[in-house]
Amino acid sequence: MSATDTEVRELELSRADFPDDFIFGTATSGHQIEGSRFGGCGVSHWDTFAATPGNTVRGESGATACDHYHRWERDLDLVRDAGFDCYRFSTSWSRVLPEGRGATNAEGLDFYDRLVDGMLERGLKPFATLYHWDLPVPLADLGGWRNRDVAAWFADYADVVMKRIGDRVATAATINEPWCVAWLSHFMGEHAPGLRDIRAAARAMHHVLLAHGRATQAMRALGMNNLGLVANFEYSAPADDSPQARKAARLYDGIYNRWFLGGVFHKAYPEDVLEGLGPHMPEGYEKDFDIIGTPVDWLGINYYTRKLIAADGSDQFPALKEVEGPLPKTQMGWEIYPDGLHHFMTWVHETYTKGLPIFVTENGMASPDEVMNGRVDDAARIDYLNRHLAAVRKALRAGVPLKGYIVWSLLDNYEWALGYEKRFGLVHVDFETLERTPKASWHALGRALRR
Template sequence: MRTRRADFPHGFLFGTATSAYQIEGHAHGGAGPTHWDSFAATPGNVAGAETGARACDHYHRYAQDLDLAAGAGFDIYRFSTSWARIQPEGTGAPNPQGLDFYDRLVDAALARGLRPALTLYHWELPAPLADRGGWANRDIAPRLAEFGQIVAARLGDRLWSAAPVNEPWCIAWLGHFHGVHAPGLRDIRATARAAHHILLAHGQTVAAWRAAGLGNLGAVLNFEYALPAEDNPGAVTAAATYDACYNRFFLEALFRGGYPEAALAGLGPHLPRGWERDFDTIRAPLDWLGINYYTCKRLVAAPGPWPGLAERPGPLPKTDMGWEICPEGLAHVLNLVPGYTGDLPLYVTENGMAAPDRKQAGAIDDADRIAYLDAHLDVARAAIAAGVPLKGYMVWSLLDNYEWALGYAKRFGLVHVDFDSLARTPKASYHALARALTGRTA
């Protein structure tokens, strides 16, 4: 890698991220059913009908995985808690096995010099709450806050940071509008309500954590650089609409107490009654904002109802997800966000790429991933030099894992996982990052 830790300001933090359902093995530790289990059990929803029942078996192998994270020289280990592992019914008394697992995980991270960065919810909703309407039901907000209080009571004295929800856009839009994530709906009314209730749940959880004495609290939003795919007014409008829904909807709610007009044009009639009165809760003060960035999107106008847009492939090289490799999009986002957040500390909480990583002679030469990370770290360094208050960068992901509706086919990890034997093999990108972060020469 071109990048070295010394290229960044003193105190800049590097980390890696994972999520519970994608790596732990949901069949273990007394976890209850989730809406991802039922979504995957429905024919046609997930490649190979694969689930997170075993995943990477991180539940039993967490010590080995944390050794890998520490061995790469990372400062931060970003992880999530499984709601259904801690509260199998989504409410009520916690499952001791679940809390004990995360207790061991946090202690093991600290013992290796890693700062535990909690994401409370990363997409696996307990099935009993899904039965009650899930994120489309306003009652989900106090339920998440209750879950957050349970986790804070057990882990809060040792967490470095905490955020309530990972990537609200994915939960609302992929799960409720496009139907490609659990719960698999294609319903604009459910989309609008889920988006608003995620934000309400975020605000109630932050307030509960503050009351419990928890600090260093943030939010984690995903961003894509929205570009017109054609030089005409329709494409410009399509890109602006996509930008309003994907990038600005949650950002404006958290930091300005409203929603963009271009998003309200379609979602407004479907928002829950009295939504305007919830922003005092939604705008709970934060200590940092996390930015997840992977790619850009090119948009054109399309016939049909709102939002009246379609995606078009672009000219840049693609990852194994078919996503364009567009580092300049991260530059755009890092310039956009401070206009809302001011001098609030920012972290890139996810950045990485899927590649067709194949083991040859016992090694994985993922030079494409090394180039991707270098290019985006160049952008991060330039943003800092321009005055952006960026304080850290985290790679998605430590391990190859369950990639939701794509099953186990797409590999984002710095560490290769053989999903038959579960053997871990660090890739060339892992070794390159370790040299960059630790100064080792081998």
């Protein structure tokens, strides 16, 4: 039976099945929900990417999104009323520093000040992320993530934000999903800035980690603790038993999973990936590893799916392709594979973090949810949560130092190049009226967290 055929209405696990200090939360990102046309927000490369025909579904942008900028109080009520402990949000670089550097936007800083205070007033722990993909256009014009100077720009931005809210956030992360910032956006061209250039990708793959290290140092200088990196992971499996498929799957794992963790925790990049990217890397990149490897206090794991990988038969790096798998899929076409989450929690602990706290910072699914008679019955999402929470508990029992599980996402939102079609939210958003309707999964989580 596929996930979409289930009649699941309750979560099988409750708060009592997890340690007393285990944190449950939900997450969003600034550009996906706030509305970039409000509050003096500057133009980001996502605004210009969306304004270019063919880049996003129906040319849709984040100009209005969910209008969280004006509706944040009700949205925080939804987080609190579901029984969550924390709310993971991102600050927008373009909203805080419209030019990317220099003069701050007082309205933007005031907004995040109010937002953090609003979380604390509701008993929610603020989990802040500094960058969720909206690079200010003036910095993109200077090369963006291809330009080594981005690391200093980002550290200055971190200093500005955290001087304002750093005294009240429970945790702070630097960059959300460096693979998306670098590879998806500069090699595959699917996200802003929409490049398909191996030299640009190689530089972005390095500079995103250099920026992470510099920003971590800047926050340490402010006396902050509980600093982390949030990386996304995909389980990579060979599409068949051939040596070529096994090699391709291993390389995919290197680009997606091992590159970023290797840089931060081992101060080295995987050799199999360097075979392709090495000739395009910045000169002297090896000298940056002490900054990249600046110690963090925790690691965030974002996990959604696995990919079956085969060789594409070409001689051009990385010479691999994705093959459709047999498992039930979400609205994104992603296979549902909870064993992959269990793999990454245990593998990261054993290979890289060695006892550091780990959070599952994103996990969730998109489904074509509709409001029917005032309700949204997203049984498939409840089933998805059941299966992945079981994987979390299994890892906890094996001794992995997991400290929390955060559901993506609170709201249906602007899903980047895919516009507003793909609905990840626990709360349905009518993008015509912006009315919020909590889904069955929101109610089920609330009951489980109160049990």
